[in-house]
Amino acid sequence: MKHHLASIVIVVTVCAACGRQPHALDYGYYRIDLPAPAYHTHDNTLPYTFQLSDYAQVVPQPDDPYWMNIEYPTWNATIHCSYKPLKDNKLSKLIEDTRTLVYKHTIRADAIAEEYYENPDSHTYGVLYAIEGNAASAAQFFVTDSVRHFVRGSLYFNNVPNADSVAPVNAFIINDIRHLMETLEWK
Numbered sequence: 001m002k003h004h005l006a007s008i009v010i011v012v013t014v015c016a017a018c019g020r021q022p023h024a025l026d027y028g029y030y031r032i033d034l035p036a037p038a039y040h041t042h043d044n045t046l047p048y049t050f051q052l053s054d055y056a057q058v059v060p061q062p063d064d065p066y067w068m069n070i071e072y073p074t075w076n077a078t079i080h081c082s083y084k085p086l087k088d089n090k091l092s093k094l095i096e097d098t099r100t101l102v103y104k105h106t107i108r109a110d111a112i113a114e115e116y117y118e119n120p121d122s123h124t125y126g127v128l129y130a131i132e133g134n135a136a137s138a139a140q141f142f143v144t145d146s147v148r149h150f151v152r153g154s155l156y157f158n159n160v161p162n163a164d165s166v167a168p169v170n171a172f173i174i175n176d177i178r179h180l181m182e183t184l185e186w187k
Contacts, residue, residue, distance in 0.1 A: 039051040046187075047085075047186065047187050048185060053070075057071050072169075083151050083152075084150045086148050091146060095144075108134050112132070115130065117143070117178075122186075125145070125146060130174055136156065136161055138156070138173075139170075141177055148186070155173055
């Protein structure tokens with residue numbers, strides 16, 4: 001009886017194994033091939049100009065003429081940008097508000113790296129905050145001349161945050177933000 005039961009188990013196992021070919025399971029993310037960075041000057045009605053990625057488009061916000069979104073439709077990402085004149089606002093308050101908004105992401109962020117930017121020739125100074133991990137915002141920044149102008153931006157992907165799956169695109173767009181900061185000029 002024991003041998004008969006063992007024979008049945010072996011026959012069932014062999015029959016079940018013969019039905020399909022084994023295949024490897026995918027445990028990674030799809031490869032994202034990114035193009036070479038390319039930029040053009042974006043001139044607008046705002047009090048500043050900058051170089052914009054060829055892979056992005058500017059969408060003005062009708063509610064406020066000083067606000068705009070820089071959208072990356074291919075990667076479902078948006079940089080929300082705002083401008084504040086300093087005559088109506090205190091620089092220290094705007095910087096502190098930016099810092100507060102950045103550090104609200106510490107709950108989900110693995111790290112927040114601050115990258116300082118300074119160009120005395122074009123009177124531009126700022127900070128780029130690279131937010132690592134599964135936080136809602138992947139990067140935020142501000143640029144100012146410390147006297148009249150203040151520009152702030154924040155990068156969001158329009159999907160559930162997953163830092164591993166968007167890492168290459170995130171790095172690509174953060175480089176675009178650096179380029180924007182470096183080429184920003186006041187009118």
